[in-house]
Amino acid sequence: MAVLRGVLRRDLHKAVLGLRNMSSEAGLASYSYETLKVTAPRDHIFHVEINRPEKRNAMNKAFWREMVLCFRALSDDTSCRAVVISGAGKMFTSGIDLTDLAGDFLQHEEEDTARIAWNVRKKIKDYQESFSAIEKCTKPVIAAIHNGCIGGGVNLITACDIRYCSQDAWFQVKEVDVGLAADVGALQRLPSIIGNRSLVNELAFTARKMMSDEALNSGLVSRVFPDKSSLLLASLDLATEIASRSPVAVQGTKINLIYSRDHSVQESLDYMANWNMSMLQTEDIMKSAQAVLQKKSPKDVTFSKL
Secondary structure (H helix, E strand, C coil): CHHHHHHHHHHHHHHHHHHHHHHHHHHHCCCECCCEEEEEEECCEEEEEECCHHHCCCECHHHHHHHHHHHHHHHHCCCCCEEEEEECCCCCECCECHHHHHHHHHCCCCCCHHHHHHHHHHHHHHHHHHHHHHHHCCCCEEEEECCEEECHHHHHHHCCCEEEEECCCEEECCHHHHCCCCCCCHHHHHHHHHCCHHHHHHHHHHCCCEEHHHHHHHCCCCEEECCHHHHHHHHHHHHHHHHCCCHHHHHHHHHHHHHHHCCCHHHHHHHHHHHHHHHCCCHHHHHHHHHHHCCCCHHHCCCCCC
16 A cells, blocks of 8 residues: 555656646747747746857847847746846857848938938837836846846846846947947946946946956946856846745835836835735735744745736
């Protein structure tokens, strides 16, 4: 009988794992992209890789479109509680794919200046949304940066909630070197991230490289790791830690942090009061309180999907 019970337990365990894998694969089927590779390495954790390693992860037209689709989907996905974004291959990203995007801005069917400008503005707004979609995603997004993070890459990571990097990482606001001002987020978000206007101006005016130690000291990243493998492991561990908390609490925290960045203290307090007058009624508070009283870890609490 003992042997039979052992066999049954083993078969049941295999069946449960099989169902989990089938469910995971079915959920990931909708995340099929040309330039992004999306996986779910752990429960409630999604890993988004910029996946053009043969092109140093240069950002082509498909990338800009797919980033919006991907992060809107992740924001709506109830099985997702935290996201890690990284680059496949030898570097995080070399930035904009100039050969692919030049036609969007340099070739025009119209001859009228006003109409050309109108259409260019619309395209710029579309590209801005590619990274604003990260910020608008209700799930915390962790950038895991290795080697080069150039041009558009800096714009991308400034829209992320947390930034980790490897020791070989370097950052470059490259746009002035190709004759334009960065227009998809770096100039708007970097000042509030670094908090040193002089340094932001220096980086933006000169396109000089910022190495990982300076990035850490300036506040652009919060931790530096020896190599890419330890960087990804730490990023996934952090995502797991975040995902173990109440999704009501975590997602509400992200939304209010971003709101407070762009509003006065009093406006932010009013918004928080309006937010929590309903969110404080969640069952997650009772579950969390019971865990504390029982000296349990948040990881031992099962929170419902949000």
